[in-house]
Amino acid sequence: MREHDHSGLLEHVREEMPSDEKLQELGDLFKVFGDITRIRIMYALHEDEMCVCAIAELLGMTQSAISHQLKTLKDADLVAARREGKTVYYSLSDDHVRSIIAQGYEHITE
Amino acid sequence: MREHDHSGLLEHVREEMPSDEKLQELGDLFKVFGDITRIRIMYALHEDEMCVCAIAELLGMTQSAISHQLKTLKDADLVAARREGKTVYYSLSDDHVRSIIAQGYEHITE
DNA sequence: CGTTCATATGAACGATTGCTCATATGTTCA
DNA sequence: TGAACATATGAGCAATCGTTCATATGAACG
Numbered sequence: 001m002r003e004h005d006h007s008g009l010l011e012h013v014r015e016e017m018p019s020d021e022k023l024q025e026l027g028d029l030f031k032v033f034g035d036i037t038r039i040r041i042m043y044a045l046h047e048d049e050m051c052v053c054a055i056a057e058l059l060g061m062t063q064s065a066i067s068h069q070l071k072t073l074k075d076a077d078l079v080a081a082r083r084e085g086k087t088v089y090y091s092l093s094d095d096h097v098r099s100i101i102a103q104g105y106e107h108i109t110e
Numbered sequence: 111m112r113e114h115d116h117s118g119l120l121e122h123v124r125e126e127m128p129s130d131e132k133l134q135e136l137g138d139l140f141k142v143f144g145d146i147t148r149i150r151i152m153y154a155l156h157e158d159e160m161c162v163c164a165i166a167e168l169l170g171m172t173q174s175a176i177s178h179q180l181k182t183l184k185d186a187d188l189v190a191a192r193r194e195g196k197t198v199y200y201s202l203s204d205d206h207v208r209s210i211i212a213q214g215y216e217h218i219t220e
Numbered sequence: 221c222g223t224t225c226a227t228a229t230g231a232a233c234g235a236t237t238g239c240t241c242a243t244a245t246g247t248t249c250a
Numbered sequence: 251t252g253a254a255c256a257t258a259t260g261a262g263c264a265a266t267c268g269t270t271c272a273t274a275t276g277a278a279c280g
Contacts, residue, residue, distance in 0.1 A: 004197075004255080006164040013154050013168060018215075023149050025218045026211070031144030035268075036130075036137040043127050050123075052227060054116040058123060065269055067228055072268095077217075086226045086277050087114075096217040101136070103213060105128075107187075107206040108135045114225080145238075162257060175239055177258055182238095196247050196256045 032076040033100065037061065038069050041090075042097055045079060049091035142186040143210065147171065148179050151200075152207055155189060159201035 017023075032038060040059050044050055050058075056066045070090055073079040080093040092098065127133075142148060150169050154160055160168075166176045180200055183189040190203040202208065 004163065006161070006167070009158070009160070009164060010168050013157070013160075016157060017150070017153050020146075022215075022218070023153070024146050026214050027144055027146040027149045029214050029218055030140050030149075031267095034137055034141030034144040036134050037268080039133050039137050039140075040127070043133070044123050047123070047126065048119070050119065051116070053114065053225095054119060057116070058120050062270070063227070064229085064271080067226095068268075071228080083227095083277090086224095088227060094217075094220075096213055096220075100210060100213045100217070103206055103210045104136050104139050105132075107204075107210070108132070108139055110204075110206075141237095147238080163255095172240070173257070174241080174259085177256095178238075181258075193247090193257095196254095198257060 029076055032072055032078060033104070035069070037065070038073055039101070041066070041069060041073065042078065042092065042101060045090060045092045046098065049082070049089040051087045051089050055090070139186055142182055142188060143214070145179070147175070148183055149211070151176070151179060151183065152188065152202065152211060155200060155202045156208065159192070159199040161197045161199050165200070 018026075033042075037059065041055055044055055044058055052066055052070065053063055055070075056063045059066070070079060070081075074081060074090075077093055078097050079090045082089045082091070128136075143152075147169065151165055154165055154168055162176055162180065163173055165180075166173045169176065180189060180191075184191060184200075187203055188207050189200045192199045192201070
């Protein structure tokens, strides 16, 4: 399968393309959104902060599973943690989370 | 680890939460964005349609690899295909793609 | 201190993912 | 029809992912 010619187009597109590093970061970010448990957690935190065991109870899942996922979300700067005694409260870290989910929701409900 | 009480909060959050089906769809959608090759393809199609072999050449990847990923993108309604003779041209199917990527990009470059 | 509650984390295991390779389908043209 | 080109697709395999289980850390309180 020898390719036909598109030399002109390619050079132009190449200029518009962000760096590999940025693209990788972008992919890694969306990967975090690509799991139903993490989506559920983000929806749970949509209105207010919550502690780990409340989220676990809400979703009917293990504390451990939730904690692992919260770590993933935190590493991606999607949630922030605040400690109060024994309890750790998590909240959405900024409005990008809400925007991204909202855009996705629009797409699937069109 | 017996949990402490949060009966009030949980009921409220449960009402705001979309159905499992919607959440799964949402997760599946973002999963598609969660791969650098597919991100690259969407960026390539950002301005104009392209045929499969042009994308393959642009990204320095196999025609087969690109074709598989285009199928994934098409199944998620993120790209549309148009045939012209032997060639198949792909393009972004709507502006949600651009919006979602733009929001993600904002998040990582804050 | 030691106990209890809340959370975090490492190892392990099944499930999913993205690529490659081989091959099939579809289109044009001689 | 048959050859050449463009694309699609199925099987297989290494790598990654999400959970579980066991255990560790950390804070409050007697």
